[in-house]
Amino acid sequence: MKKKVVVGSRASDLALNQTYWVIDRLRENFPQFTYEVVKIRTIGDKILDKTLNKIGGKGLFVKEIEAALLNNEIDMAVHSMKDVPTEMVNDLMIGAITDREDVRDVLISKDGLGLESLRIGARIGTSSLRRAAQLLSYRPDFVIEPIRGNIATRMNKIETMDLDGVILAAAGILRMGWKDKISEYISNNICTPAVGQGALGIQIRKDDDFMKSIVKKLNNSDVEIAVKAERSFMKTLNGGCHVPIGAYAQTQGDRIFMTTVIASPDGKDLIKLQDVCEKENFEALGVKMAKESLKNGGEKILKNIEVGD
């Protein structure tokens, strides 16, 4: 009998799309196996009427999937690295981080206008504190409106809530094949992306040597180093995706460059750092930039968010 690889995925269109993309890559490398997808609903998929930072907790999109891995119901799972908490159940690991999609956020606007051309007081939909804070820093006149739901639902809010535009990750839109809906790719200078944005992680059991050896084939070591540097920054700050922090790292030759941001939710305080070091010191770079950010006002910002929200 052919070896069957059972892949767990959230049931959203984007998650399935990402899962099939990974399976296609696996199939190219290992045509001798068969692949089966099991759809799993997570808390993050079930609760759609609250903003995620109000539900609280980390890993809202991964917990049920991790349980299925631990129970041997599935052999692997594909996650957006952005949704994977830095602390992981001891028996699980990320076995591979794939090639990265465009890391930027994008604006999808009602009239196809760019950020700069939107009217004074334009209403922009996003539930991400990171996006809200950085947009307000760039355009304090914007009015931020919380939106939830899958990508299609959020895009529809332009009509249903009569918004001037919504902000989403380029990666999600591009993977859905909706490139022509994008009004502007927002520069990393205006909006530093979320830690891990655009990268996919393949989660497996630590003791599963077979899966370890096959998913390794899909690992992009430069993306792995970059995402690990970003995650080291986030871990040092003890932040999940529900605080206004962002980080984007890129390797170039033997070096790694990183931009990080911590912002107050109203965007009035924004600490942005840029640094570079030898590639092999990626983890130390994240720690160093986090400590520097905390010292330069980040500590105060993060404290106020915990108390105030």
Ligand SMILES: NCc1[nH]cc(CCC(=O)O)c1CC(=O)O
């Ligand atoms: N939090 C939801 C989520 N998780 C990953 C993506 C997009 C894909 C990616 O960043 O890799 C999205 C949607 C969005 O932020 O627009």
